Amino acid sequence: MIAICRHCSQSKVNRPRGLCWGCYYTPGVKELYPSTSKYARRGVGNFNGVAPLPPEPTTAPPGSPEKEAVLAERARLKQALWHPLDAQYEGDPQPLAELLKARSALAS
Numbered sequence: 509m510i511a512i513c514r515h516c517s518q519s520k521v522n523r524p525r526g527l528c529w530g531c532y533y534t535p536g537v538k539e540l541y542p543s544t545s546k547y548a549r550r551g552v553g554n555f556n557g558v559a560p561l562p563p564e565p566t567t568a569p570p571g572s573p574e575k576e577a578v579l580a581e582r583a584r585l586k587q588a589l590w591h592p593l594d595a596q597y598e599g600d601p602q603p604l605a606e607l608l609k610a611r612s613a614l615a616s
């Protein structure tokens with residue numbers, strides 16, 4: 509089976525990302541096609557070191573889709589994934605108390 513370039517659909521694939529030589533080296537073209545390699549970096553990346561604490565704890569209980577979204581957003585912003593006052597269980601009042609404290613500090 510001969511793979512055909514994903515961009516021009518004419519030439520034989522002989523460069524990464526399923527592209528032909530001409531398309532791969534044409535400025536702007538390879539950026540249109542994500543890497544097909546299983547070794548490629550994906551997602552928001554990883555890093556070591558001390559990340560700043562997120563500005564606010566979350567009321568989303570552990571394991572919930574809401575908490576997952578919060579973690580993804582924190583990772584994207586390169587913040588620490590865990591806030592010490594994050595809800596530990598469904599209905600945990602701890603983060604709420606902290607949020608109210610922060611809000612009233614802003615208001616005064």
Ligand SMILES: [Zn+2]
Nearest residue numbers: 513516528531
């Ligand atoms: Zn091509």
